Amino acid sequence: MKKSVLKATLCTLLSTLIALPASVVSFSAESSNPEILFELKTDKNGFQYLEENADIKADKLKADNNLLKAVYLPAKYNLADNNFVSKVKNQNPYGTCWAFSTLASLESTLIKSGNADSSVDLSEKHLIWFNYNGADSSTDKSLYAGNDSFLSGGYSPFLLGGSMYMASSTLMRRYGAADESKAPYEFSSGTELDSSLKNEADIYLKNAAFLPETVSFTIDDYGSVTYQELFDSNTVASSIKEIKENIYTKGAVAASYYCSDSMTGSTSNDKYWNNTYKSYYFNAKLSGANNFKSPNHGITLVGWDDSFSKNNFTTTPPNDGAWIVKNSWGSNWGNNGYFYLSYYDLSFYEPVLFEAENAKYKSDGTTKHEYENIYQYDGIGFGDAQIYDYGKDTYKSANFFTARGNEKLEAISVTSFYNNCTVNYEVYKNLTSDINPTLGTLVAKGSKSFVNKGYYTIPLSAPVELSEGEKYAVVINICFASGGQDYSILACETQYGSYTSIEVNDNESSYYEKGKWQKIDSSLSIHGCKIGNATVKAYTNDFEQPLYGDVNGDGVLTVADSTLIQKYCAEIITFTDEQLAIADINKSGKIDISDATAIQRIAAGIK
Structure with missing residues (x-):
């Protein structure tokens, strides 16, 4: 019997060397023997996929495109023609394409927004190293999320590959993005970086939108990928349109695909490469896990050409049209570092827009950030799992913070790796409990819906004033509907395997389940998953506290x-x-x- 597949929330590791077998699972917590709704598995070739129960799959495989804004899209567009992209780089000698594609997208959104010029150069080495060396020893755990980290298992981070999910979690933690000058991509003195560089960030990631896919994968009962095919024509067209809209309005989009040599860029033996037109189309509908070619190389989509002929590929795709792709194999490869990838490539995987904050970029550490201060306990996003249950209000989660100064709370951020989610949030002050935040005073609330899964920053409708030392709590509920059924997500970190590490301490987080608030501590486990802190961050800016009572404005109380x-x-x-x-x-x-x-x-x- 074949089962349907929702592609992995944790990207296939983009390296031919090692596939990191981290588990990303999602459970229904309805009973002591829960039905597994989603489970990340790894086939014989190291390809990771998220298997889904067939009876709840239908409306989870694609975004609600009716919510998209109408955008005029030309038949051909290239960000590079307008200097909206950074220079072509070279990842040699390591399998670090995932970091190059991530930061190429982030750089482009900075340039497209007018907050940097095309000379902006962010450090891939910094992102790679601190993605796997994330533990932070700060006494205040709300600064950089304590000892949370993705783990390298004793291998060099530069040999492990990575994923867009990892990159987004690390950047949202504010480990980077740092300017290239602070951690150059050179290795004459080794690969390691001093821990003092960990918190260097010259620009912050604001949103990471995981855009809709064009390709579906099929697995057998043994967890092996046996077949891949395009979604139906309407879904493919809608996905292509949404990716184009993001490129056109915001900047370059990171993605991945299969190539025969993901590290050096050698195409001499690649039968899917057309050297005359510098084009690529992988069309193999292969049978059997041993023949399957998984996405293994990160790239950056910088434009498209609807009229690029289907005859310009070694094998012929269904229709004309191709993405214009920036690679990370140097400017001597392809067409000055670029190539064409068919819209209909059967290994195309996980397009992600990495959107920078709205701040003028400065490489010397003096960027005036949109939100200067961060409060957080989650350093790896949801970690290894997301847990779901039936009902909109079944789960809520909360983080408890203490203001470091006189500040205004202006935004929060959340993560959900599910499409068409609604985030409901509340902010409480005057707390009387370190478990139930709702016993305090409600000072802000709101709701925001997102078409695509990912990380998102949500500005509050009005700032909340905080005095130095004042305790406050942020509560979130994330819900979605599928197949006529409402679900809610336990928005907390989880540790399910040995490739992530999370730290959780008393009085940092709590969660609500079916009518009751409960504390989260280091001993909490649900269905085999260690439960960590709530996955909600808070952002503040400093402000001068007014002299309350000074209504005549003379600076003293009389x-x-x-x-x-x-x-x-x-x-x-x-x-x-x-x-x-x-x-x-x-x-x-x-x-x-x-x-x-x-x-x-x-x-x-x-x-």
Whole structure:
């Protein structure tokens, strides 16, 4: 019996050397013997795929394209023609294409937004090293997520390959992106980097959108990939259109495909390569796991040409049209480092847009970031698994933070590797419990839906003021619908195998399940998965705390301020918006005589 497949949320490792056999699974927690909804498996060739229960698959394989904005798309477009891409680089001598394609996309979105020019050069070496060496010893675990890390298993990170999922998790943690000058891609002094460089970041990743696929994979009952084919023509056309829209409006898109030599770029024995037209089309519908060719090389889509003839390939695809692709094999390869890839390539895999924050890039560490401060406990995203259950409100999760200074909470970020999710969030202050955040005061709430899986930053509708040392909590609920059934995600880290490591401490996170809030500590396990911190980050900017009660604006609290408040309460005078914002000195939520009394006591030196 054949089963349907939703392609792996954790990308096939883009290296011919070693396939990292990390498990990424998703369980239904309905019973003590849960039905496995999704499970990442590895076939004989090292290709990782996410197997899905057939009766809930249909509307999870493609995005709701009705939500897409209409964008005019020309028949041919190339970001490079407008200098919206960085230079062609060379990954030699290592299988590090995943980092090159990731950062090429990030660089392009920086350039396209006007926040950098085409000379921008981000460090692949920095991303690669600290992806696998992520443990951080800071006392404040909310700075860089403690000892969380992807693990290399004793191998060199430069020999392991990687994935778009890993890259997005590491960059969202703010390990990079660093300028190339801080960790050049050269190895005369070895591959290791000093740990002091870990937190270097000259630009931050804001969103990582995992765009819709064009190819479906089939597996047998033994977990071997036996067949790959294009989705139906409408789905393929819709996926191509959405990828184009992202390139046209935001910048280059990272992706991967199969090639015979993923490291050196040798094409002499590659029967799918057309050297005359510098084009590639993999068309093999192979039978049997031993014949399957898995995606093994990261690339960057910088444009397209709808009229590129199907006759320009060694074998003929179904129709005309090709992606214009920037490679990482140097400018002497292909057409000055570029080539054409058929829209209908049967190994095309995991297109991802890496979108930079809206900040002017500076390579010297002085970038004025969109959000200066981060609060987080998750360093590897969801880790090895995402756990689901029936019902929209079955699961919620929360992180508890303490403000490091006088700051304004302005945004949060979340991760979901499921399409068409809705994120509901709440922010609480005046906390009275380190388990149930909702016993505090609700100060902000909102909702945001996303067509594609990935990492997303969500600005709050209004900033929340935080005083130094003040505790606050961020609660999230992530839900989706499929086959007429509502589901919710346990938005927490998990550790399922030996290729990730997570650290969780008391009073950092809690989760809600079926009506009850419960603490998360190092002993919590659900269905064989170690459960870690909630996967929600908070972003703040510093601000000068106003002098509450100083309604006359002279910089000190005196009886004159108390008198003005008394006159306001007696409706003798009115206050400006600025005065209203600072008159409630005791923060009771209203301006009354008790505020005037509090000022009199302070002016008199009475505590």
